[in-house]
Amino acid sequence: DQQVKQNSPSLSVQEGRISILNCDYTNSMFDYFLWYKKYPAEGPTFLISISSIKDKNEDGRFTVFLNKSAKHLSLHIVPSQPGDSAVYFCAASANYGQNFVFGPGTRLSVLP
Amino acid sequence: DGGITQSPKYLFRKEGQNVTLSCEQNLNHDAMYWYRQDPGQGLRLIYYSQIVNDFQKGDIAEGYSVSREKKESFPLTVTSAQKNPTAFYLCASSKGMSGDQPQHFGDGTRLSIL
Numbered sequence: 001d002q003q004v005k006q007n008s009p010s011l012s013v014q015e016g017r018i019s020i021l022n023c024d025y026t027n028s029m030f031d032y033f034l035w036y037k038k039y040p041a042e043g044p045t046f047l048i049s050i051s052s053i054k055d056k057n058e059d060g061r062f063t064v065f066l067n068k069s070a071k072h073l074s075l076h077i078v079p080s081q082p083g084d085s086a087v088y089f090c091a092a093s094a095n096y097g098q099n100f101v102f103g104p105g106t107r108l109s110v111l112p
Numbered sequence: 113d114g115g116i117t118q119s120p121k122y123l124f125r126k127e128g129q130n131v132t133l134s135c136e137q138n139l140n141h142d143a144m145y146w147y148r149q150d151p152g153q154g155l156r157l158i159y160y161s162q163i164v165n166d167f168q169k170g171d172i173a174e175g176y177s178v179s180r181e182k183k184e185s186f187p188l189t190v191t192s193a194q195k196n197p198t199a200f201y202l203c204a205s206s207k208g209m210s211g212d213q214p215q216h217f218g219d220g221t222r223l224s225i226l
């Protein structure tokens with residue numbers, strides 16, 4: 001029973017355009033959400049986070065949107081660059097001391 | 113240059129053999145974690161430790177064991193009881209376990225069966 005879902009295993013986008021990666025969750029107790037980026041043969045690196053008291057958080061080219069009523073969050077990358085090609089994981093956590101639950105990941109390919 | 117070091121990068125296990133994966137961090141983080149990644153799946157938590165000399169089972173602890181004798185070290189042993197050990201193993205650490213403290217990951221160890 002997947003509590004965190006990323007229903008698109010892969011996504012291809014043209015360089016310079018917007019990339020939108022989606023994540024859905026089922027546990028209404030989740031209150032922190034993170035996005036990680038992973039290159040092949042490397043560990044994931046933290047990208048951006050959002051808490052449930054916000055509906056948007058922005059960091060440079062990366063923006064995360066949270067829709068609590070729909071239990072949905074999305075990561076927008078604008079403009080997309082070839083170096084953004086990687087696997088993106090969504091992760092969620094509920095309360096202090098609770099472990100993060102990771103989604104299966106979406107592989108983004110940014111085409112030059 | 114702080115970070116997490118996992119070794120070896122590649123490891124091969126014979127049938128019936130125990131193998132130990134190393135994880136060392138110099139970030140002065142209290143919490144450490146072990147995850148397993150299989151193709152097409154997210155990261156699944158094997159074990160975690162909030163402080164030295166204490167650790168807890170994650171979602172898939174069967175066939176694995178850990179120790180946390182030092183703050184900077186959290187080795188994972190894949191025992192012969194783990195019947196499907198072939199996977200990519202990731203170690204992570206964080207300052208604490210609140211949701212606003214992201215985990216820092218090592219570069220992983222890929223374990224295969226001979």
